Structures are given as structure tokens and as C-alpha cells.
Amino acid sequence: MDKETLIELVDICKIYHIGDTEVAANNGINLKINHGEMVAIVGKSGSGKSTIMNIIGALDIPTSGQYFLDGNDVSKLKGDALAEIRNRMIGFIFQQYNLLPKQTVLDNVALPLMYARVGEKERKTRCMEALEKVGLADKYKNLPTQLSGGQQQRASIARALVGKPSLILADEPTGALDSKTSREVLDLLKKLHQEGNTIVLITHDNSIAVEAERIIKISDGVVVFDGEAKEYKNEVMANTENRMG
Amino acid sequence: MKLWQTLKIVWANITGNRMRTFLTMLGMIIGVASVIILISLMQGFANSTIDSYTNMGINNITISLKGRNGNVMLKEDDMYQYVKEHSSTLKGVSPNVTASGNLTKKTSKIENGTLTGIDENYIQIMNKVMQSGHTITYSDISIRNKVCIIGSYINNTLFKGAAKVGDTVRFNGEEFTICGILAQSSDSSEWSEDNCFYVPYTTAMRLAGTANVTNYTFFAKSTDVVSTETKEIQRFLFKTFHDSKLYNVSNMIDILTEIQSQMGILTSVIAGIAGISLLVAGIGIMNIMLVSVSERTREIGIRKSLGAKHKDIMRQFVLEAAATSTIGGILGILLGTLCAMKAGELIKINAFPSFNTVMLSFGISAGIGILFGYLPARKAAKMNPIDALRSE
Numbered sequence: 180m181d182k183e184t185l186i187e188l189v190d191i192c193k194i195y196h197i198g199d200t201e202v203a204a205n206n207g208i209n210l211k212i213n214h215g216e217m218v219a220i221v222g223k224s225g226s227g228k229s230t231i232m233n234i235i236g237a238l239d240i241p242t243s244g245q246y247f248l249d250g251n252d253v254s255k256l257k258g259d260a261l262a263e264i265r266n267r268m269i270g271f272i273f274q275q276y277n278l279l280p281k282q283t284v285l286d287n288v289a290l291p292l293m294y295a296r297v298g299e300k301e302r303k304t305r306c307m308e309a310l311e312k313v314g315l316a317d318k319y320k321n322l323p324t325q326l327s328g329g330q331q332q333r334a335s336i337a338r339a340l341v342g343k344p345s346l347i348l349a350d351e352p353t354g355a356l357d358s359k360t361s362r363e364v365l366d367l368l369k370k371l372h373q374e375g376n377t378i379v380l381i382t383h384d385n386s387i388a389v390e391a392e393r394i395i396k397i398s399d400g401v402v403v404f405d406g407e408a409k410e411y412k413n414e415v416m417a418n419t420e421n422r423m424g
Numbered sequence: 425m426k427l428w429q430t431l432k433i434v435w436a437n438i439t440g441n442r443m444r445t446f447l448t449m450l451g452m453i454i455g456v457a458s459v460i461i462l463i464s465l466m467q468g469f470a471n472s473t474i475d476s477y478t479n480m481g482i483n484n485i486t487i488s489l490k491g492r493n494g495n496v497m498l499k500e501d502d503m504y505q506y507v508k509e510h511s512s513t514l515k516g517v518s519p520n521v522t523a524s525g526n527l528t529k530k531t532s533k534i535e536n537g538t539l540t541g542i543d544e545n546y547i548q549i550m551n552k553v554m555q556s557g558h559t560i561t562y563s564d565i566s567i568r569n570k571v572c573i574i575g576s577y578i579n580n581t582l583f584k585g586a587a588k589v590g591d592t593v594r595f596n597g598e599e600f601t602i603c604g605i606l607a608q609s610s611d612s613s614e615w616s617e618d619n620c621f622y623v624p625y626t627t628a629m630r631l632a633g634t635a636n637v638t639n640y641t642f643f644a645k646s647t648d649v650v651s652t653e654t655k656e657i658q659r660f661l662f663k664t665f666h667d668s669k670l671y672n673v674s675n676m677i678d679i680l681t682e683i684q685s686q687m688g689i690l691t692s693v694i695a696g697i698a699g700i701s702l703l704v705a706g707i708g709i710m711n712i713m714l715v716s717v718s719e720r721t722r723e724i725g726i727r728k729s730l731g732a733k734h735k736d737i738m739r740q741f742v743l744e745a746a747a748t749s750t751i752g753g754i755l756g757i758l759l760g761t762l763c764a765m766k767a768g769e770l771i772k773i774n775a776f777p778s779f780n781t782v783m784l785s786f787g788i789s790a791g792i793g794i795l796f797g798y799l800p801a802r803k804a805a806k807m808n809p810i811d812a813l814r815s816e
Contacts, residue, residue, distance in 0.1 A: 238729060238810050259733040266731020277726045277813065281440055293425045294731040338730070 186212040191244035204230035206400040219391035227400040270339030274351035278323040285319040291342040309337040329360035451705030452752025460760025468775035470687035520639035525596035529582040541628025557589040557604030572600040575620035576608040706792040713800035725812025737805040745797020753789025
């Protein structure tokens with residue numbers, strides 16, 4: 180494995196048991212994502228993209244296959260070891276922001292550092308840095324409910340950044356936002372990418388996906404497209420024309 | 425996460441839901457308070473029972489001498505000498521001579537009254553309080569003077585409560601001059617210690633027609649020394665008589681031991697019944713913690729996705745349950761102490777809870793929180809983060 184690779188999935192399968200029947204959500208996925216890339220994983224609902232996101236995010240482990248994150252095999256880890264990986268290496272951005280409503284913006288942003296047992300002084304400095312980066316430094320004392328949707332999503336981006344993770348994993352980050360604030364959030368993610376962060380964006384929306392430089396399309400549990408955003412655009416157009424023609 | 429930060433989260437959750445927290449605590453408050461009240465009242469009652477037995481002579485050792493062919497061999501002076509030699513454990517000794525008969529004052533009459541012969545120290549040893557007059561003197565005893573000390577029952581019955589020193593009263597026709605009147609110590613009823621008629625023991629011996637004192641009462645300084653002192657007296661008497669059939673030594677310590685053990689059993693039974701309310705309170709806490717865990721499923725999912733480990737989640741919920749029940753326990757201790765003291769005042773016993781009772785209640789309430797918080801906390805900690813995040 181070369182040094183540049185951050186994520187490597189080898190023959191990932193995930194099988195769910197629903198009653199007596201087995202349902203394969205992922206059926207042999209292979210892919211590599213390098214440090215500093217901004218990749219969008221697209222797919223319709225039921226395509227298996229959420230399952231692959233859960234595995235990449237160390238929220239779940241595959242039934243078979245291997246997952247290397249920065250060279251470490253994560254696919255056989257359990258419980259607290261996975262929690263440790265999530266805490267140190269992954270920053271999550273969710274569609275519904277997932278901020279704790281009764282805690283201030285600062286306390287929310289501080290959560291990953293608290294679980295990493297970072298001392299209070301350093302914690303506060305790093306939280307304020309992260310909040311400044313997303314333009315919310317003046318709102319640190321507010322409760323999430325006192326912020327607009329866009330501001331809440333920026334707070335959750337600050338929370339994802341604060342632990343200096345190797346990977347920022349964004350699950351439909353603009354799904355709950357209007358088009359103007361969606362634009363702002365996407366621009367912010369692009370800016371973070373330019374600063375060197377690795378970003379994986381999960382979405383069902385092609386117009387969001389094309390903001391990334393590379394697109395991986397999942398369908399029926401397998402990778403059906405992996406290439407540059409430009410190529411993807413062409414292919415989508417061709418498909419549409421075929422259907423219309 | 426560090427303990428201090430977890431405590432801050434716990435406190436925020438407890439205070440953020442005041443009504444619910446208070447209602448959950450209420451079970452604990454009532455449970456702990458009832459344990460405190462019942463145990464304190466039982467202990468107060470046991471102590472006052474023991475006190476009253478002490479007044480009745482739990483510290484007394486009585487001996488009765490049969491002697492060889494009517495020769496009792498030991499005189500009063502031998503007994504006084506013995507007490508002097510054992511002054512660290514004995515307060516004194518009194519000859520024990522009684523006679524029964526009718527007490528009369530002009531037309532008023534008490535049938536089957538008891539006359540008790542005493543020495544000059546008896547009133548002081550027994551801590552009796554003189555309302556007026558003086559106690560029987562050494563010279564009264566040596567000249568077999570016909571003087572008497574009466575208790576409030578006789579004062580009330582024969583003199584309508586207006587007896588004075590110098591008044592006379594007849595016992596089986598013999599006239600006695602009152603030299604002292606005792607203050608009321610119980611309730612002035614016939615069966616209380618206020619029904620007493622004390623005369624010099626020498627005078628009593630003549631009335632009873634005996635030449636020798638055969639019964640004595642020794643007064644121990646404390647209940648603890650009664651058994652050992654009983655054995656000492658037995659040894660002393662054996663040296664004189666060389667035959668244990670010629671004397672008898674007895675005390676009430678066995679009765680006291682029996683009472684104490686029965687009170688102990690009763691206290692445990694009552695505390696056990698009150699303890700059931702603590703169990704109910706614990707179940708209440710578990711119930712509300714389970715509700716809290718379900719309500720906060722999403723929060724648990726968020727915390728887990730950000731790196732919370734099993735023990736972080738566990739600790740948060742166990743501490744929340746423990747804090748709820750411990751605060752409830754402390755309030756219960758305060759309430760219970762207050763109620764026990766008020767109830768004690770009402771029935772005239774000292775029912776202030778002992779330090780052990782308070783510590784036990786505190787420990788039990790904290791323990792119940794941890795015990796009943798464990799299951800809900802485990803449920804929270806074992807949640808799958810993906811499912812937890814998906815919940816609304």
C-alpha cells in the first residue's frame with residue numbers, strides 16, 4: 180500500500196439478516212481514496228451507499244472483506260476500539276446536524292475532545308479555532324436552537340474539524356438546507372479540502388456530487404462508476420439522452 | 425471523558441427536568457424517611473424500656489440467705505464492708521425487709537399496703553427526690569424509731585395530697601410519724617413506684633418478727649458490671665457458707681438481655697418492611713432511567729459517533745441514577761430525622777436517629793441508585809450507534 184492511500188476497501192461485503200432471508204447491501208466493493216482527496220459517493224436510496232458510509236465511518240464492520248484506514252485494519256475491530264477510531268480519525272457531518280440541543284455551541288464542538296480527554300485549556304483554544312474557521316466564533320455561547328439551519332450545520336462542521344481527523348465524512352450535509360445555505364456549506368467544505376483535508380461526501384443528489392473532484396457511484400451494492408466529476412457529468416447526460424431518445 | 429465533565433452533564437440533566445427528577449426522588453425521600461423514622465422510634469422505645477427496667481432494678485443484685493439452722497452468719501456490717509471493698513463497681517447495699525398490712529389515717533384506709541425497711545443511704549442510692557422533710561437517719565435505725573417516708577400515692581390517697589412532716593399514719597395499728605415526703609416520680613398510681621412506705625429496717629424487722637436480715641439488695645454502678653459482680657458476690661458467700669444451697673444470688677440482667685435481643689429482632693423486621701419502600705423507590709428510578717435512555721437514544725448515538733466508549737455512556741447514566749437517589753436519600757434523612765424527633769417528643773422518648781442509622785440509609789440510597797441505574801445504563805451503552813442515530 181502506498182503512503183498516499185487513506186482508505187482502502189478490499190472485497191467488502193455486508194449481509195443483513197431479515198428474518199430467514201439474507202440481504203446483501205454491499206457485494207464486493209473495492210476502492211481506494213487518497214489523502215487530500217474530495218470524493219462524493221452517490222447512489223439512490225437502497226443502493227448500499229449508507230452501508231458503505233457506516234463502514235467507512237467505523238460505525239459498522241463488514242461481514243467479509245477488509246477495510247484499511249491509514250494502514251490500520253479496521254474491519255475486525257469492535258466496540259471501544261471502533262469508538263477510538265471514530266474519535267481520533269473521523270469527523271462526522273450529518274444531514275440533521277445532530278447537535279445536542281441542551282448544550283451550547285462551544286460544548287457541542289468540544290465533545291470529541293472531551294472523549295479524547297484533552298485538557299480544558301487546550302480544548303477551549305482548539306474549539307474557538309474551529310469555530311472561527313466556520314465563522315461562528317461569536318455564537319459560541321448560544322444554544323443550537325438559537326441558530327439558523329446553516330449556522331447549525333457550520334457548528335457541526337466545526338465539531339468534525341476540531342479533533343483534526345484524517346477523514347471528514349459528510350452524510351447528505353445539505354439535505355436539510357435551502358439552496359443558498361447549501362451553497363455556503365459546500366463552499367466551506369471545498370475550502371476545507373483546499374486546506375488539505377480529506378473529505379468524503381455521501382449524497383443521492385448528482386448536482387451536489389459534481390462539486391467533488393472524484394465521484395464513486397454505488398448501485399445494487401457494487402461500484403458502477405469511479406472517475407472524475409467531468410466524466411460522470413458526461414455519462415449522466417448520455418444516460419438521460421438515451422432514456423429520452 | 426473525565427469524571428468531572430460527566431458529573432456536569434449529569435447535573436445538567438437532573439436540573440433540566442426538575443418535576444420529573446423531584447417525583448422520582450420522592451419515592452426515595454419517603455422510603456428513606458420511613459426507614460429513619462421507624463428505626464429511630466424503635467431504638468428510642470427500646471432505650472426507654474431499658475431505662476424503665478433499670479429504674480425497676482436492672483442494676484440490682486439481690487441475695488437471700490438461708491443459713492445453717494437459722495444462723496445466717498453474716499450481719500449488715502459485713503455487707504457494708506463488702507461494698508466498701510468493691511466501691512468501683514457497687515453503689516451500695518440495702519437490707520431488704522418488707523411487711524404487708526393496712527395503712528390508715530383516721531377514716532381513710534389502704535388495704536394490703538407494703539412496708540419496706542430501708543437504711544439511711546437508700547433514698548440517695550435510689551436517686552429518689554424528697555419533696556419535703558428528710559430521710560431516715562442512722563439514729564432512727566439504731567433506736568428502731570417509728571418514723572416513715574411516704575410516696576405520692578399514699579400522700580394523695582390518705583392525705584388528699586396535703587401531708588406534712590410531723591403528721592401521723594398507722595400501719596397495722598402502729599403509729600408512724602412522717603419524717604419525709606417523696607416527690608412524684610411516676611404517675612402516682614397504686615402500681616407505680618410512687619406507692620411506697622419506707623421505715624427504718626430495724627423497725628421493719630420488729631414488725632415482721634425476725635431477728636436477722638436475710639435479704640439484701642446490692643446496687644451496681646452500671647448494667648455492664650452486673651454479671652461479673654453477681655459472680656463476685658457468689659464467691660464471697662461461698663467462702664462463708666461453703667455450700668451454695670444456703671444462699672441465693674439473682675439479678676435481672678438476663679431479662680434485660682432478652683428484651684434487647686427481642687427489640688433488635690423487632691427493629692430488623694420493621695426496618696425490613698420499610699426497606700420494601702426503598703425497593704419500590706429503586707424500581708421507580710429504574711423505570712424513569714429507562715424512559716430517559718429511550719428519550720435520549722439520539723443523544724447516545726451522537727455521543728457514540730463522536731467517540732464515546734462503553735464506559736463513558738455507562739458512567740453517565742449510572743451517575744445520573746445514583747445522584748438522583750443519593751440526593752433523594754439525603755432529603756429523606758433530613759425529613760425522617762425531623763419527623764422522628766417530633767414523634768419522639770409527642771410520645772416522650774428520645775428518637776434522634778443514631779449515626780449508624782443515618783450512614784446506613786445514605787449508603788443504601790446511593791447503592792440503590794447504582795444497582796437500579798445499572799440496567800438502564802447498560803441498555804444505553806450497548807446501543808448500536810447507527811440505530812441510535814437514526815431514531816427520532
